[in-house]
Amino acid sequence: MTVKIHITTLGCPKNTVDSGHLARRFAAEGFIPVEESGEADILLVNTCGFVRDAKEESVDEILRLAEIKKKQEGGGTKSLLVFGCLAKRYGAELVQEIPEIDGLWGVSEEERIVEYCKGLKTRKGAEAGAKKGGKTAAYAMVSAAEPGLMTSYAYLKVAEGCDKKCTFCVIPSIRGRFRSVPREEVLREAEDLIRSGVRELILVAQDITSYGKETAGSTLAALLREMVALPGDFFIRLLYLYPTEITDELLEVIAAEDKIQKYIDIPLQHSEDRILRLMGRRGTRKEYLRLLRNIRRRIPSIILRTTFIVGFPSETEEDFHGLVDFIEEVRFDRLGVFKFSREEGTPSAMLKGQVPERVKERRYDEIMGRQALISLERNREFVGKRLPAIIDEVDADVVIARFYSHAPEIDGAVIVEKDGMPEAGSLSGPLQAGDIVMVEVVDAYDYDVKGKIVGPVAY
Ligand code: SF4
Incomplete structure (x- = not known):
């Protein structure tokens, strides 16, 4: 009996990695991945519970798939399974509100999901045998539908969880304490991906700079040295570096190794000391400016990316203008902005001075407008190169x-x-x-x- 499986992945690249792992496990167990949800026997949704927009997107997708499942009732063989951050946070509500959901898991539960699906496969096989049906689709897209594995790039997760206590963030309560993936495992996976034709390995985690710290084992710099020694024509890109944990040793490796893209993503979240303290972030405006200058001095071709949150509780016009001045001074090559989202259970949701949505919108628009000009100017520097x-x-x-x-x-x-x-x-x-x-x-x-x-x- 061939069982076709469709995985929808929402949220951040870390989820893409989890779905990629899961897809490979399913392939090893003989499941067939399909691109079209309508063709699948099992519909899996890897959800995101980070901020309101992401939650809505996840719920919309579950509802869309529930419709597909309902339409097909009669044959009645589709299963709708939900997992990931949103499922962990709002599992009971989801099952109550969307009765089409057949199974629900939190994060890091790949083993159980695969076991459950193997059970489904056996049952579907028995049913199909009984009906003398069970015809499989010859058009199943076996190779192209595997999430997280494309020939040009792939995400490689080096750790799970987070020990930082940013007051706006639900991730530590969802994903748990920081755990590094053992270096042998990271290297093995990197080798497999390179061998399969991937040209760029994108290292992700909630905070990649903490790699190895909880075990006093390898550091990110040491891991990178081992990775660049792997044979093959490939690049490494680093996402999600925590600002105060970027060491000179790490910058040296990035500067020296041709296989590491000269690109650093450091989500700073804000520039003003009072807001940073309320956010539970380490570092100050002065330290961030020193760090960014140091990076540009050591690696002149570096592309700097960051993200900021506007409308954090008690953010005044003065704080906001401090942030705008900071952005104008640094002139980041890439910049993303989030509007503060009041997340249930986080300390910042309880803070006084919540900022009205229309003010958040205005602040968001102002930064995005300014950044578009900076980004255009930066891009023009590339013309002719x-x-x-x-x-x-x-x-x-x-x-x-x-x-x-x-x-x-x-x-x-x-x-x-x-x-x-x-x-x-x-x-x-x-x-x-x-x-x-x-x-x-x-x-x-x-x-x-x-x-x-x-x-x-x-x-
Ligand atoms: S570093 Fe802060 S924002 Fe990032 S995952 Fe950890 S707690 Fe959340």
Whole structure:
């Protein structure tokens, strides 16, 4: 009996990693992944419970799949299974409100989910045998539907949980204490991904700078040294670094190793000391400025990404303008903004001075507007330059690629139009995702750049 499985992943790259692991476990157990939810026997949703928008998105998706399941009742064989952060936080409510849900798990419960599905598979097999049906679809997309595993990039989770106590964040209560993935496991997974053709390994965790600290084992810098020694043409990108834990040793490795993209993502959340203290964040405005200057001095080509929260309780106009000045002074290459979301059970939800939504909106718009100009200016600095680009997607009219300056899914991209393609014969074959080509930038926009391929990259 072949059982087809469809996994929907919502939320952050950490969830993408979990779904990727799960998908590989399912493949090893003989389940068939499918891209279309309508074709699947088992519908799995990996949910996000981080902020209100993300929760709504997860609930909408569960409801959409519940509809698909209902329509198919009669045959009645689809199972709807929900797991991840939202399921952990609001499990009882979800099951009560959406009776179509057949199973529900929190985080780090892959083992149980697989076991449950194996049981379903056996039962479905027995039912199918009884009905003399059980025909399988020949069009199942076995290779392309595996989340988290594409030929151009893959997320690699190096730790789970978080020991920091940011007062706005539900993650520690959902994901638990910080636990590093053993270095042998990270290296084994990295090797497997590189062997399967992945060109960029994106290291993620709630806080990758704490890697190895709870066991006094390997550090992130030591892990990176081992990773770059693995054979193959690949890059490493680092996301989610905690500002006060970025060491000189780590910066040295990033600066020295060609396989590490010169790109650092440091969510700072705010710049003003009083707000940082209320947020439970370590470090001060002065320390952050010193850190960012130090990074730019040591690695001049570095792309700096950060995220901020606007409308944190008690944030005054003065605090907000302090943040705007900070952004203007640093001129981050990439910047994301979140509007403060009052999360049940977090200390900051109880703070006095909650900021009205319309004020949050205005502050959000102001920063995004200013950042669009800074980002455009930064992108213009690339015009006329030739850089290696990893190809993510090739379709009829356009090729989507990325330089070291673009993290997939969160930053812009390099758009290569058909008329920018090189003469036939100058590349070794038709382009495909995962190829690395040399691209010259011909134009810049707020978030993307336009380029033309000028040839293959020589190693
Ligand atoms: S570092 Fe802070 S914001 Fe990030 S996961 Fe940990 S508690 Fe949450």
